Amino acid sequence: MTKQIDVKEAAEILKSCEDVYILIHMNPDGDCIGSGYSLQAVFRKMGKRAKVLCADPIPERFAFLLPEKEEENFSAKKIIALDCADEKRLGDLEEEYAGKINLCIDHHISNTGYAEKTLVEPEVSSACEVLYKVYRAMGVEFTKQIAECLYTGISTDTGCFKFNCAKADTHQIVSEIMREFPEIRYDQINRNMFDVKSRSRIQAEMLMLSQMEYYLDGRCTMIWQTKKICEENQLDPKDMEGLTALPLQPDGVKVGITLRELENQEYRVSLRAADEQVNVSEICAQFGGGGHVRAAGCYMKGTPEEVRQKLLEALRKVLP
Amino acid sequence: MTKQIDVKEAAEILKSCEDVYILIHMNPDGDCIGSGYSLQAVFRKMGKRAKVLCADPIPERFAFLLPEKEEENFSAKKIIALDCADEKRLGDLEEEYAGKINLCIDHHISNTGYAEKTLVEPEVSSACEVLYKVYRAMGVEFTKQIAECLYTGISTDTGCFKFNCAKADTHQIVSEIMREFPEIRYDQINRNMFDVKSRSRIQAEMLMLSQMEYYLDGRCTMIWQTKKICEENQLDPKDMEGLTALPLQPDGVKVGITLRELENQEYRVSLRAADEQVNVSEICAQFGGGGHVRAAGCYMKGTPEEVRQKLLEALRKVLP
Numbered sequence: 001m002t003k004q005i006d007v008k009e010a011a012e013i014l015k016s017c018e019d020v021y022i023l024i025h026m027n028p029d030g031d032c033i034g035s036g037y038s039l040q041a042v043f044r045k046m047g048k049r050a051k052v053l054c055a056d057p058i059p060e061r062f063a064f065l066l067p068e069k070e071e072e073n074f075s076a077k078k079i080i081a082l083d084c085a086d087e088k089r090l091g092d093l094e095e096e097y098a099g100k101i102n103l104c105i106d107h108h109i110s111n112t113g114y115a116e117k118t119l120v121e122p123e124v125s126s127a128c129e130v131l132y133k134v135y136r137a138m139g140v141e142f143t144k145q146i147a148e149c150l151y152t153g154i155s156t157d158t159g160c161f162k163f164n165c166a167k168a169d170t171h172q173i174v175s176e177i178m179r180e181f182p183e184i185r186y187d188q189i190n191r192n193m194f195d196v197k198s199r200s201r202i203q204a205e206m207l208m209l210s211q212m213e214y215y216l217d218g219r220c221t222m223i224w225q226t227k228k229i230c231e232e233n234q235l236d237p238k239d240m241e242g243l244t245a246l247p248l249q250p251d252g253v254k255v256g257i258t259l260r261e262l263e264n265q266e267y268r269v270s271l272r273a274a275d276e277q278v279n280v281s282e283i284c285a286q287f288g289g290g291g292h293v294r295a296a297g298c299y300m301k302g303t304p305e306e307v308r309q310k311l312l313e314a315l316r317k318v319l320p
Numbered sequence: 321m322t323k324q325i326d327v328k329e330a331a332e333i334l335k336s337c338e339d340v341y342i343l344i345h346m347n348p349d350g351d352c353i354g355s356g357y358s359l360q361a362v363f364r365k366m367g368k369r370a371k372v373l374c375a376d377p378i379p380e381r382f383a384f385l386l387p388e389k390e391e392e393n394f395s396a397k398k399i400i401a402l403d404c405a406d407e408k409r410l411g412d413l414e415e416e417y418a419g420k421i422n423l424c425i426d427h428h429i430s431n432t433g434y435a436e437k438t439l440v441e442p443e444v445s446s447a448c449e450v451l452y453k454v455y456r457a458m459g460v461e462f463t464k465q466i467a468e469c470l471y472t473g474i475s476t477d478t479g480c481f482k483f484n485c486a487k488a489d490t491h492q493i494v495s496e497i498m499r500e501f502p503e504i505r506y507d508q509i510n511r512n513m514f515d516v517k518s519r520s521r522i523q524a525e526m527l528m529l530s531q532m533e534y535y536l537d538g539r540c541t542m543i544w545q546t547k548k549i550c551e552e553n554q555l556d557p558k559d560m561e562g563l564t565a566l567p568l569q570p571d572g573v574k575v576g577i578t579l580r581e582l583e584n585q586e587y588r589v590s591l592r593a594a595d596e597q598v599n600v601s602e603i604c605a606q607f608g609g610g611g612h613v614r615a616a617g618c619y620m621k622g623t624p625e626e627v628r629q630k631l632l633e634a635l636r637k638v639l640p
Contacts, residue, residue, distance in 0.1 A: 159480075160481060160482050161510075162480050162507065162510040162511070163507050164505075164506070167502070168495045168496075168498035168499040169495075171492070171494045172491070172495040175490075175491035178488035178491060182488065186486070187482065187484035188595065190482040191482070191568075191594065195568060195569060197569050197570060197571065202569060206526050206529055206530060209522055210526060249515060250516075250518070250522060251518050251519075274511065275508065
């Protein structure tokens, strides 16, 4: 059973610990990368050793957030997990670190409380926004790198301030970061995070949109990233990441589903809801998954037809 | 010659005037609509008559910003133009109102100073952000409708806080609006402004992307909205509005151009720059147009090949 702590206590722990491994979740996104590398920078500013561990490589577009020089090897005295709701989300790091995590800082309502101590603020946009408050409580002076990490995490997890999780506090924090670092090219960060695409990515999106399936009177859409489609169209797996917003585009859609074929008839299923009328986290929980009210995921097995019918059955009961 | 005034003087003028026509630009967008209807609401709160005039109809997705009841007819004692850099941008209203505008509030650096008095703040994200400051200087108490108008204008003109014009002040203002009206569904506004598309709009975007032309080693892209393409694919002209961000998507593009065929071999040409290395306002000025550093437009005549060559020639000289 984890001990729930507040921002102040988390700040005290961070100030007192040293030689830290910072674990972030697999398939890393802007928020966990911004969280991890901002915290590493904070430790380093205090003259402490810290390194960020991730089961998967950091995508190229986040390279600007990484430190110029990585830490030499050292053994961890403290293990901290960031933006990670469940130990399973550690991916290949789970085996080594499960049960050994001293502190978790997160913003997922579904956090399982796997760490010794947990600071989880489910009302907050992003782990980076939680960390901003922790750093302020620590009295840390920001560097440009820390500011870029935090901005990137907040911006990416709020869909560039588009989602409901972008609240008055979020904008105020961003305002404070920008006031302190007006020289950062926030617009270029956003352009690289949200707009710039390779030509092959543009092709992949067009293909997914053109094959989008409409169900339940257009209230549910599905896009299928099957191995067959990817092979036939010579799509790069990299170009198939993060397409989960596409099925929510058409007017009238309530739930948009992205299904990605893994091995052995297994699918990674991502549900996105247009508003709170449907809690997709509850739907994913029926299939052993979880997440947020409007963005959740699960793994499902079966033929496409079986998986499709299970999802549509679950949705038919709850769709407005 | 216009008299340049500051926020305080604009606030004084608005407090003292009555029976106002508020003119906004043709092809109205979120910023001029939010500006116009927020100012109308402010006047009405003060018990004054005001109506918003626009040469073109207000698009359906902005209907939520309009007042429940329109003003009865009255004659104007004061004429105010908002978010309108040039009298030409008044469209069909130009003939009647050119030379008669008492006050202009705007944020375009290219404002021609056509009004008797002008408040122009080119560093500010949107006319709505300028107006926010004016309303505060007036001591106006906001209503939900005023807040929604201002948020919509700021959000749409900053590309949902993505662009360089979204600065510390912008986020602080949004934070203040959200703090006062936490019940507004800002995320639904953003979803309706940026994400939701009709199926026919999705088709139109796919078509434009699939026919995108790459020039100058991929640093310049063009999409052509010719009458022929629209007719052949049965595209609705409504679905061809606001596609100017598409040509900036591909990695490596510096300037993305959207060309819309009007009548008699005339094109409405929209240039968008990836960063400030190219000032597209200067390029458009060569063809009698103008705008911002990274977003500008002009009208050009000729065959597609002539127009294309003129643009590429102008760009070849300045592209990094």
